[in-house]
Amino acid sequence: MVALINATRDEDSDVRSKACGALGRLAEKAATNEVMTALINATRDEDSYVRSKACGALG
DSSP: OHHHHHHTTOSSHHHHHHHHHHHHHHHTTOOOHHHHHHHHHHTTOSSHHHHHHHHHHHO
16 A cells, blocks of 8 residues: 555656556545545646546545
């Protein structure tokens, strides 16, 4: 889980968006404060695809 959270801050937007998608799939079972904070922070990403994945993951 820590690796996925860290990946939301990767310099590559593809990595960030995939991390958000994976966290979204896992969030139902592991919705920790760290996961939710990482996804919320990703909604402010410079890349629109990352923002979209983060919003989708948050529901």
